Amino acid sequence: MDLHDIAKVAPSARQLAWQRLEFYGFIHFGMNTMTGREWGEGHEDLSIFDPRSLDAEEWVAILAGSGMRAVILTCKHHDGFCLWPSEYSKHTVACTPWRDGKGDLVREVSEACRKYGLKFGVYLSPWDRTESSYGEGAAYDNFYVRQLTELLTNYGEVGCVWLDGANGEGASGKKQFYNWELYYETVRRLQPDCVISVCGPDIRWVGNEAGQTRNQEWSVVPAPLRDAEKTAEKSQQADDGEFSRSFDSMEEDLGSRQAIESYDGEWVWYPAEVNTSIRPGWFYHQEEDERVRSGEELFGIYLNAVGGNATFLLNVPPDAQGRIAKPDRLALEDLGQRISQLRDPSLMQGVSVRTSSGQAGVELVSSAHSGENDSFWQPEKRDVDPWVELTWEQSQWIDTLSLGEYLPAGQRIEAFEVLARPVDAHQETVGEWKQITEGGIVGHLKILRFEPVQTAQIRVVMKQYREFPTLSRLFVNFLHS
Structure with a gap:
């Protein structure tokens, strides 16, 4: 493609709608919150999940007040624990003391988003350290699609399915080769207006989790980038908080005239998302209460990300009681005031x-x-x-x-x-x-x-x-x- 053709590459309707959101939240919450881990091992004691003070409407109200326009919930992380009563697993909220086993956090958050006018998205980890069929090929792919189908049919409109490439061993000690095309087909069929992010064809990972952006962030990039994150090679490799503060620029120039001259293949619309956490880790850890990013620092990331042709996904993890901690709330309130001033007409x-x-x-x-x-x-x-x-x-x-x-x-x-x-x-x-x-x-x-x-x-x-x-x-x- 020459410069004339590349200039005409444009977003799909779903990509355009998601880019216009600009700023949205990630909520990492689950069994890891109770154990203090970042990566659970699976088969955790379900009796410890009982967040007595959880109020999903309060979560969404706080995030909306910071200027966010959507919320993505970690419905299932790598440990396999489901925040909804999945019919295909016993490692779910239905088998916990929370809400006397009748709770459904996916429903509570999705309904709160609708109340406050925010889009709702889901994170469903392909890596499952509890499910016995993980590593067994088609058997696990079918299991994953069944759970994905539950999320995409029982909770109204879903604006985003956020997929990462983490690919460790399961309960059997085997690794799974994910059938990405099957997962994509399921999303497109059940939620045609939904974007598929990171390990998907719609929204691209910027390349780090430190909140850093390129000086020139092109949305029109070489097509092979859509496959770049489908392995765990560039994902977090350790159960610590260092990765969320590290920076790897990867390819700095993805779309300039010089890049066009050096690549003669297909070019696609694949905009960047900057994702980072308000804390060093993705799940809540009390010892990190003194390391919460300030509203000023978050606003700087916002200006660089949203103001640098990327979307900004900020993780805010509630504590074990189901509350957003005071340092996080104060930082988000300050951020919201700064964004409001920026938008003042x-x-x-x-x-x-x-x-x-x-x-x-x-x-x-x-x-x-x-x-x-x-x-x-x-x-x-x-x-x-x-x-x-x-x-x-x-x-x-x-x-x-x-x-x-x-x-x-x-x-x-x-x-x-x-x-x-x-x-x-x-x-x-x-x-x-x-x-x-x-x-x-x-x-x-x-x-x-x-x-x-x-x-x-x-x-x-x-x-x-x-x-x-x-x-x-x-x-x-x-x-x-």
């Missing part, structure tokens, strides 16, 4: 829009959220130096810029600069345009922070792009922090 009220060519209405700048409708700006083909200009009636202090492309037309912007006109002591616009910042790729969202500047006029100039550029979001704010 007050600075964009009354702004006028002018373009070098083409039409751009006020909807381009009316909201911090892009892609909710089909409005976007596109310059005319003759316009080789396209720009969009914002003008305020009075000068404003600004230090943050958000840009978003119209992704149904593909990812096209490769470089841009932002110019401002200075103001004098009387707040009158004077002098020539001055560059205040610049950037590379945009994609779904690019957030740039820069030194505060007072101005009544800015111009975003497209410097390099594939085919023609588009914009569906242009948003300016002043965070002063």
Whole structure:
């Protein structure tokens, strides 16, 4: 494929809808929470699972308050313990003291998500250290599909199935070769609007669990990346908290013109997800209460991830009583306030829009959220130096810029600069345009922070792009922090 064809690669409807969520939560909770482990061995004593203070609505309310728009629950981790009463296993909540054996945490979380308007997703580990058929080929694949079918048919709309490639030994000492295509077919048939993440064709793992992103995160990448995470080679290899703070950049350049020149195969839409935990581990450990990431640190990850053309999946593990611990709650509350300020539209009220060519209405700048409708700006083909200009009636202090492309037309912007006109002591616009910042790729969202500047006029100039550029979001704010 040449640059012309690659510029036209666009997301599916399910990929686009999931990217627009931007920020969502992971809840790791289960038998490991009770034992203090990260990886359970299977066959744990079911009597110890009895989280008396568990309130799924409180979980979802806290996550929604932090700015999240979806929740993914670890319905079954590697130990094989099911948070729903599966008909195909006795290692489930139905055989525990919790709710007198009548509980169904998958149902409670899914219903809480619907109440608060969040999407619901499921994590179902392919590795099962309890199930006897693990390592027996088709017998285990059929078992896995039966459990997957339960999750995809009994709990309403499911927005995401999150699959990892962990592939250790089961109860028999054997390893299983997963039938990924069978799993995918099951998801597509039962929940056609659902994305399949990481070990799947829709959403790509960014390559680390430390919350790090590439400088240029392309959504259009070589097709073989869809198979890259189907083994445990790059997954967590030890039962400790170090992996969630480590960083492996892997291939740094996945989609630039230089990468295109070096790879002549198929290119696909496969956007990145940044996943990390609010704590060193994925499950709750009391000794980590002093190592919870602050709201400020989490906001920095948010700006780099969501503001770097990736989605952000943040894990928040409840404790053994079923409560989100106080340090986590405080950090999430702080994060929510920071994200709310980032999305505050007050600075964009009354702004006028002018373009070098083409039409751009006020909807381009009316909201911090892009892609909710089909409005976007596109310059005319003759316009080789396209720009969009914002003008305020009075000068404003600004230090943050958000840009978003119209992704149904593909990812096209490769470089841009932002110019401002200075103001004098009387707040009158004077002098020539001055560059205040610049950037590379945009994609779904690019957030740039820069030194505060007072101005009544800015111009975003497209410097390099594939085919023609588009914009569906242009948003300016002043965070002063």
